[in-house]
Amino acid sequence: MRQRSLVILTSVLTTGALTLTACGSRDNGKSGDSGSGNTLTIGVDAPLSGENSTTGLGIQYGVQIAVDDANKNNWVPGVKFKVNALDDKAQPATGQSNATSLVGDDKTIGAVGPLNSGVAQSMQQVFTSANMVEISPSNTNPELTQGKNWQTSKKRPFKTYFRTATTDALQGGFAATYAYNGLKKKKAFVVDDKQTYGAGLAKIFNASFSKLGGKIAGTDHVNTGDKDFSSLVTRIKKSGADILYYGGQYDESSLITKQLKDAGVKIPLFGGDGMFASTYIETAGKASEGDLATSVGVPADTLPAAKQFIQTYKSKGYKGDYAAYGAYAYDAATAIIKAVKAAVDANGGKLPSDIKNGLRAKVVDGVQKANFEGITGKVSFDQYGDTQNKQLTVYQVENGKWKAVKTGTFNG
Amino acid sequence: MNTLPQQLANGLLLGSMYGLIAIGYTMVYGIVQLINFAHGEIFMTGAFGALTVYFYILPGGTSMWAAVPLMLVGGGIVAILVAVGAERFAYRPLRQAPRLAPLITAIGLSLALQEVVRNFYPGADKARAFPSLDTTHDLGSVTIKDADIFLIVAAAVCMSALAWFVRKSRTGRAMQATAQDPDTAQLMGIDTNRIIVVAFAIGGFFAAVAAVSYGLKYGNIDYRMGFLMGLKAFTAAVLGGIGNIYGAMLGGLVLGIAETMAATYINNIPGMQQLGGQSWANVWAFCLLILVLLLRPQGLLGERVADRA
Amino acid sequence: MTETTKTPDTPGTPSADAVIAPDRQGLIPLPAAAARALTLVGGIATVASTFLAWTWTADFPGDLTVYGYPGGLQWLTLVGGALVALFALAGYGVRGLGWLAPAGPTGPAVLTALGALGVTWYTVIAIAVELGGLVNLEPGGYVAAVASLTTVIGAFGLPAGADETRRAKEAFTAYLKAHGRSRLRLAIAGVKFLNAYIGKPDHIAAPQTVPGWLQRLAVTAVTMAGLGIFSYGIDIPSEEGETFIGYLVVIVFAVWALHTAGLLDRFSRLVAAHRGFALAMGFVAAILFPFTQTDDHYANIGVNILIFGTVALGLNIVVGLAGLLDLGYVAFLGVGAYTAALVSGSEFSKFSGVQFPFWAAALTGAAASLVFGVLIGAPTLRLRGDYLAIVTLGFGEIFRIAVNNMDGVSGPDITNGPNGIPSIPDLSFFGFNFGTAHDLGGFTIGRFANYYLLMVLIMAIVVLVYTRAADSRIGRSWIAIREDETAATAMGINGFRVKLIAFALGATLAGLAGTVSAHVTYSVVPNPYQFAGAAPPNSAFLLAAVVLGGMGTVAGPLLGAALLYLLPEKLVFLQDKSLLAFGVALILLMRFRPEGIIANRRRQLEFHETGQLDVPQQTTLTDEPAVTKAGA
Incomplete structure (x- = not known):
């Protein structure tokens, strides 16, 4: 009796297990014939919860608006797009797992993201192995596209990785030139937040500013999450610097500028596009008056498409902050969609049937050849996958608003 | 320009804030041997409580003389409610549980509180501006602003009030008794549950005072502000000798000054140019903590507790 | 039985x-x-x-x-x-x-x-x-x-x-008697009633x-x-x-x-009764897992869970067996990962010319972690209880900040700072390249499945070390120290030495897992090695995995790790409320099962007070020792 019952236990449980496993495969097979055969997915990978989620959500909804526009205007006839946004929580391992998930899905043709360079490093190879295009709207580390020795001999490590953001080299150099020539500042104090973006930016600024003949009054590094900068401010005060350059995000820079001005040091703070957001002015208040930031592209209010984008973002009530990377994300998604269109056109107006092994490679080629007017300016990529949009703008806070003070190109 | 006095003042101010928050850790620990890791988040909710009073309850243009006391009350109420609620619903059921269970609860609570504020407080997914007191005063080579004066005065008043309360009042002495021996205290007719609630409430109120000073000083608050401050305050409590309220304040001041000094002067030491600056300050602060604990395992003012591991 | x-x-x-x-x-x-x-x-x-x-x-x-x-x-x-x-x-x-x-x-x-x-x-x-x-x-x-x-x-x-009914009624009335009547109390009593009614x-x-x-x-x-x-x-x-x-x-x-x-x-x-056999079956099941999957993504999740679980198991020695609260444990994973990255032959490594074979890299990583474990442990393990907790927390932070700063700009040039060390090459054993997919008897084993299988091997080593250590003389000393340090010391156990061994062993195992994780993710960066964050691994999550799963057990931390990894992963539909849900889930789990999902027998007895302290473990006195031996 006992023996038999164990046999039954065995058989029941094994049957249960087998049915359950079978069930898993049925779902996968089924999703194809549910009437959405011509829907392609664009993946998004960014931190959507926790620390960096404000910026991450801006990326997600930037892509969402691009996809909505494509569907509404029927950019690719007969093909609809949808967004699959995955949360990487700013963790490399999670980002990588998201990448394998996107690569494994046979409806996904490309991905936009991630936000953090550190996460990108663990994803690039996954996408390259699967021949899937990945466009980051925010990674600025030159090494990602130009290899380790980017200053001496550029070499592209990953052929499917592109970015619509400019590298640190451009922004840092442009800022240094403007600070030295435009603002006639001679003594800069350079601070960064010890993150890939901020440290890279500060390093380039430091080098360019010294090369121009400026003096570096001092340097320091802070940690993200720091709130009290009083000792730093005291040192800046002592150094007699006439400008403070900060490489990092607005979370810290808005605190620094406030504490700086409160201590009676009335020098402007200059930063990169990581702090070019209205939040900076809102949180720093009056202290932000006169502060500067560089950003890629021409000012948004000179481009109707960009204005339209901001309007849509606001009217849909999307969370997050579009200001930092939303527009780059929009352009990145558009580049993918246009590449799909090119592939469809080349295929006689029909979507190639083999997405994993056919379409993805064509989309990579298409993105490489992209050339259109996006909302951040012209979208096209050089042989390393970097954007060729070298248009930069310096903004300054004037009466509580960012105002463009200089637009130009930088090749440095 | 000699920056030493200014840097000392910076450290002292930062340290007072650590000290105020550390009181909450140390009182709770002294009585129930529980590290309330969510205390940093109680501090954070206190700040948002005060912000609510200023932006959503008081009419616009209220003078800061009237607003600040009301913000203290509002922040205090919120922080006390959160602290006591956490005690009642999250920690109390676990009082007999393994020692680590409340720690995990605290981590969960800390995450949950942050996310509640981020998701449901208007505009809290980014930093929110907080009314600040920015008028500056030059005292010799030291520049301080009104918010700094408020912080120092608040910390001094709170500390003396607490010292009086613990030593002289009935509840205060009951607290001391409970901290020494909960079982005996209970046998002597002390309602230990009530004492624990009072400890949480005092901790919550002090955190709220610190939170208001924080807002007035830095001019903005965000849902993550409690994490690092909480961690530092906990360090301060241990540094001063956990369980000892004077130790918490002293630990806070020592930690604050140590951080400031480390950020400023370490890179002047030959051979350590690269190991100074603000990004290494926390490292030096923790090194100091480890050093102090090695020499005085019970902390600066802690008593040698026989077997309370 | x-x-x-x-x-x-x-x-x-x-x-x-x-x-x-x-x-x-x-x-x-x-x-x-x-x-x-x-x-x-x-x-x-x-x-x-x-x-x-x-x-x-x-x-x-x-x-x-x-x-x-x-x-x-x-x-x-x-x-x-x-x-x-x-x-x-x-x-x-x-x-x-x-x-x-x-x-x-x-x-x-x-x-x-x-x-x-x-x-x-x-x-x-x-x-x-x-x-x-x-x-x-x-x-x-x-x-x-x-x-x-x-x-x-x-x-x-x-x-x-009859039993259930009686117990349920007793629970109901006992609660009301103790707390008085009100609507809320009645409801709670009802829950207690139900709990006893359906209880075992x-x-x-x-x-x-x-x-x-x-x-x-x-x-x-x-x-x-x-x-x-x-x-x-x-x-x-x-x-x-x-x-x-x-x-x-x-x-x-x-x-x-x-x-x-x-x-x-x-x-x-x-x-x-069949411990060895059950363990073997567990590993067979783990090995079979990638063969049930068609998509490498699930192997990727699997390998991450295994890494996380292995580290949690290492932490379990420190926390679960020796009772030392370590809040900076993830740093040892970091030491292992960074060491492996430095000797991996990545061009971004400081020693970019050096490429160790994996066995050597794994040993180096484990050894580096061991050294750090001893360095941290030796001065601090004399501290008791929560003082140790803050010191380990401090060490964890020191590690992360130091690694983040050692880029030659704000510190010595070792770790490449915030950029980390990317482009870590895939492993290769005897011509078997882990980076590419292989066909094994009709099944395609992708890159992550390769690493998954490697991780199963490492997990087996860790489980072996764990069980052997726990059952040994030193393991019993750990438990003695955990239960009552004074008494244990009085009985002649060298508390410091024993604790140091636990600390060092735990660190070594975490370092070993770290060496694999560096290769899996292609890069190491300082960010993940923090005290608390939104995603594993971080020290708080590791501790949560151990406590949630059940301290002092083998299966507990593994289950806890799987749960903690999968929950946030599968809760994405909650979007930005997923962390909130996760926090609440942690509180509730601890509220209703503080001894962990898989409770250590001894702890369960401790927790559900029997009125008798330190009940000796009876499971060892089974009736069929002969069968156990034969089966093992």
Whole structure:
């Protein structure tokens, strides 16, 4: 009796297990014939919860608006797009797992993201192995596209990785030139937040500013999450610097500028596009008056498409902050969609049937050849996958608003 | 320009804030041997409580003389409610549980509180501006602003009030008794549950005072502000000798000054140019903590507790 | 076999029970026969309802629109219904099903019925809410809802054992007596009543002895079933969060029911008798996992869980066995990962010319962690309790900040600062390249599956080290130190030395896992090695994995790690509220099961006070030591 019952236990449980496993495969097979055969997915990978989620959500909804526009205007006839946004929580391992998930899905043709360079490093190879295009709207580390020795001999490590953001080299150099020539500042104090973006930016600024003949009054590094900068401010005060350059995000820079001005040091703070957001002015208040930031592209209010984008973002009530990377994300998604269109056109107006092994490679080629007017300016990529949009703008806070003070190109 | 006095003042101010928050850790620990890791988040909710009073309850243009006391009350109420609620619903059921269970609860609570504020407080997914007191005063080579004066005065008043309360009042002495021996205290007719609630409430109120000073000083608050401050305050409590309220304040001041000094002067030491600056300050602060604990395992003012591991 | 749950006072004979059993009725006054029939029919009807369409559109995850073939959540309802039906049949005394509920079928029937109700109603409500209105329900949905409700009514009408009824009533009145009456108190008392009502009885009849091979067969079957259930859960696509919730509901209730039925007790006794065999089967199941997957993504999740689980197991030595609270443990994972990255031959490494073979890199990483463990431990382990906690927390932060700064700009040039060390090449053993997919007997084993299998090997080493250490003299010293350091020292145990060994061993194992993780993610950066964050691994999550799973056990931290990794992963449909849900889940889990999911026997006894301190572990005194030896 006992023996038999164990046999039954065995058989029941094994049957249960087998049915359950079978069930898993049925779902996968089924999703194809549910009437959405011509829907392609664009993946998004960014931190959507926790620390960096404000910026991450801006990326997600930037892509969402691009996809909505494509569907509404029927950019690719007969093909609809949808967004699959995955949360990487700013963790490399999670980002990588998201990448394998996107690569494994046979409806996904490309991905936009991630936000953090550190996460990108663990994803690039996954996408390259699967021949899937990945466009980051925010990674600025030159090494990602130009290899380790980017200053001496550029070499592209990953052929499917592109970015619509400019590298640190451009922004840092442009800022240094403007600070030295435009603002006639001679003594800069350079601070960064010890993150890939901020440290890279500060390093380039430091080098360019010294090369121009400026003096570096001092340097320091802070940690993200720091709130009290009083000792730093005291040192800046002592150094007699006439400008403070900060490489990092607005979370810290808005605190620094406030504490700086409160201590009676009335020098402007200059930063990169990581702090070019209205939040900076809102949180720093009056202290932000006169502060500067560089950003890629021409000012948004000179481009109707960009204005339209901001309007849509606001009217849909999307969370997050579009200001930092939303527009780059929009352009990145558009580049993918246009590449799909090119592939469809080349295929006689029909979507190639083999997405994993056919379409993805064509989309990579298409993105490489992209050339259109996006909302951040012209979208096209050089042989390393970097954007060729070298248009930069310096903004300054004037009466509580960012105002463009200089637009130009930088090749440095 | 000699920056030493200014840097000392910076450290002292930062340290007072650590000290105020550390009181909450140390009182709770002294009585129930529980590290309330969510205390940093109680501090954070206190700040948002005060912000609510200023932006959503008081009419616009209220003078800061009237607003600040009301913000203290509002922040205090919120922080006390959160602290006591956490005690009642999250920690109390676990009082007999393994020692680590409340720690995990605290981590969960800390995450949950942050996310509640981020998701449901208007505009809290980014930093929110907080009314600040920015008028500056030059005292010799030291520049301080009104918010700094408020912080120092608040910390001094709170500390003396607490010292009086613990030593002289009935509840205060009951607290001391409970901290020494909960079982005996209970046998002597002390309602230990009530004492624990009072400890949480005092901790919550002090955190709220610190939170208001924080807002007035830095001019903005965000849902993550409690994490690092909480961690530092906990360090301060241990540094001063956990369980000892004077130790918490002293630990806070020592930690604050140590951080400031480390950020400023370490890179002047030959051979350590690269190991100074603000990004290494926390490292030096923790090194100091480890050093102090090695020499005085019970902390600066802690008593040698026989077997309370 | 020993009756481990035996309480010292009453042996509890059935005749005594019969005397004190005034009523043989369930909570809902139904004739026993009617209740049984209702439960059975309800269960079968629930199963049947899953073959109908529940909604009209495929927009709801899992496509519940097909007649004649269940999908997504319907499968889970089906399993729930089938389990109820089984227990109901066992209640009828059907021959061959008696073993299903050695402790009486009522409790399990109630629980599985609740599970089925939960998942069905959850689905139906989710359909109505997500698609906007009850209109979206097809008749099948209503049928399912009604059927599952009927089942629950029937199950509550089942005659309860005298034991349960008595205990439930005692719990009810005892609570009210202690706290007084009010509406809230009545409700709480009601919960306590219910809890005792469906709880596991104290005494379960000992099973008849069956041949060893059959026992091993049962272990095999359960392991394979576990693998199947686990793969199903992991395979649920992240965008089908609803299905995952349903899956969790069914699992929780089914496991609870199995526990109440007394099957878990029997199984754990079986495992105890065939320890070596069960362990081997566990590893076979783990090895088989990638072969059940078609998509490398799931192997990727698998390898991450394994890395996380291995580190948690290492931490378990420190926290669970030696009782040292370590809040900076993730740093040792970081030391291992960075060491492996430095000697991996990556061009970004400081020593870019150096490329160690993996075995050497793994040993170097483990050794570096060991050195750090000793360096940190030697001065600090003399501190007691929570002082040690803050020091380890400090060390964890120091590690992260130091690594972040050592880029030659704000510190010595070693770790490449915030950029980390990218482009870590894939491993290669004897020409077997881990970076590419391989065909193995018709199955394609992708890159992550390769690493997964490597990680299973490392996990095996760690489990071996853990169990051998825990059972050794040193392991007993750890437990002695944990329980009472003063007494242990008085008995001649060198507390400091023993603690240092625990610390160093834990660090070494974490470092070993770190060496693999560096290669899996292609890069190491400082960010993940923080005290607390939104995603594993970080020190807080590691600790949570250990405590949630069950301290001092082998399976506990692994289960905890899997859960902590999968929950945030599958909760994405909650979007930016996922962290909130996660935080609340941590609080609730600790509130209701503070000893962890898989409780160490000793701890459970400690926690549920028996009035007798330090009850010696009785499991070692089994009746069949000979079989154990033979099987191991």
